[in-house]
Amino acid sequence: MYFSAVPFANHAALNVPWNVAQTALLTDNGPNPYQFMPDSVATRTVQQLYAPASQADSTRLLRTTRPNVLFIILESFTGKLVASTGGETNVTPNLDSLARTGVRFTNIYAAGDRSQKGLVALLSGYPSQPTTSIIKYPRKTEHLPHLCRSLEQVGYKSHYYYGGELAFANMKSYLVAAGYDQFTERADFARSEQNSKWGAHDHVLFDRVLQDLQTQPTPFFVTAFTLSSHEPFEIPIPRKFKGTDETALFRNSVYYTDWALGRFLRTARQQPWWDNTLVVLVADHGHTLPGNDPNESYRKFRIPLVLAGGALRPEVRGRVYGHIASQTDIAATLLRQLKLPTAGYEWSHDLLQPLRQPFAFYCFSDGFGMVSPTGTVTFDNVPER
DSSP states (O other), X not given: OOOOXXXXXXXXXXXXXXXXXXXXXXXXXXXXXTOOSOHHHHHHHHHHHTOBOSSOOOOOOBSOSSOEEEEEEETTOOGGGOGGGTOOSXXXXXXXXXXXXXXXXXXXXXXXXXXXXXXXXXXXXXXXXXXXXXXXXXXXXXXSOOHHHHHHTTTOEEEEEESSOTTXXXXXXXXXXXXXXXXXXXXGSOGGGOOSSXXXXXXXXXXXXXXXXXXXXXXXXXXXXXXXXXXXXXXSSOOSSOOOSHHHHHHHHHHHXXXXXXXXXXXXXXXXXXXXEEEEEEESOOOSTTTTXXXXXXXXXXXXXXXXXXXXXXXXXXXXXXXXXXXXXXXXXXHHHTTOOOTTOTTOOOTTSOBSSOOEEEEETTEXXXXXXXXXXXXXXXXXX
């Protein structure tokens, strides 16, 4: 269990013999199943992929270079259920309303299909892997760049909120190493507020965020990760959509989280901090539902991305960007808007400076895919096709 921002303190508190044995047993010196070309060729190919377009977009979205940043991660919010991303209507009316008055990106793809992979992609701009997740390896994640750390260096105060347990999927080791000042998780809510299988439902989470922001030092970097739209899709309000099948349950859970988001935003707009705040709303990953998309399908990975809040310049509100891009590109985009360096975020590219050849790379279980304007290609390593 990680508890300190000092890596040595965390390592010293671990069961050293057990970890040494585990490392020895798990070490795999076999051939890399994804080594399809020499490293030199791979490096050159990637450099070509990341070549920017000749004319960069220098658009300034923000009225200030030091806004508060409220980063909301929406569990499993597939673009298939978000009308402003080309999905179904009437499931996410509040997010869609915000998208119309904010800045939206309609062709964003998640880096992976698990929360722990999405978290690293969003906050470190780091791509996911087909057969593992870097978040499992604290000695590696300690060396990743992180938005929290980058903003802390220019005076931001930070707080991370999650209604569940941060130890899930080793997320806490990654977040502690990132340097968040404070954490609020399941154990910090009253027993009566832990009203779902995973912990505190989303409206309870947003209520706590609202309460704390009244005294939160500024500028702040606050991250809130929802959970109610995770299986088993239980919700504390009446269902809007008929049916008891898994798709109907999922659709209702997304509707509930959107309802909780709208409830939160109506009050947030009246707070003194709102006018100087950028709100980032994005999913951790997509979902096979609705439609039961195959594991490798690009439709499963398409997610919403909306920028909103009082810190947006009036003239950019309502703007829509439709070029293909990745979840990993959000980190560099935010830092560029804040006029902060992006060194270290080598897999993250400014969304406002489209690549010469736009693309999005994603991974699923033992496979990967790439989306581009000319189509999608996938490779499943199990059948090797």
